[in-house]
């Protein structure tokens with residue numbers, strides 16, 4: 099299997115059914131992407147596949163053969179969203195945040211100046227048990243303003 103992860107070509111000889119999340123964490127050492135529900139329902143494991151946000155916990159490795167995968171580690175150093183999240187203190191435990199950052203980055207790439215409704219709609223699939231949603235929305239809007 100050949101893919102590009104955060105801009106780096108990667109060749110993997112693994113079971114094609116292995117969930118991408120396990121490959122990222124266990125084989126490539128990219129620990130920023132989190133395991134939450136394991137069934138595609140919480141958004142903690144979101145990555146970008148050819149620029150599209152997708153849960154990686156139920157995505158088999160075979161589905162990303164020949165594609166470009168970006169994780170939170172590959173968003174940019176630092177991405178404007180990261181500075182905005184710090185400024186708004188938009189995390190409590192932080193478990194959900196890497197998935198949110200990835201999904202929000204996809205939104206800003208498509209729509210650099212989204213409305214609040216567009217931000218809320220984009221992040222609808224990202225669950226947060228700590229309830230920081232309003233801070234997260236403010237942070238994404240702040241990042242958009244600073245761009």
Ligand code: FES
Pocket residue numbers: 132133134135136137138139140141142143144153154155156
């Ligand atoms: S861990 Fe993948 S969506 Fe919840």
Ligand code: FES
Pocket residue numbers: 189190191192193194195225226227228229230
């Ligand atoms: S900040 Fe704790 S789950 Fe979102």
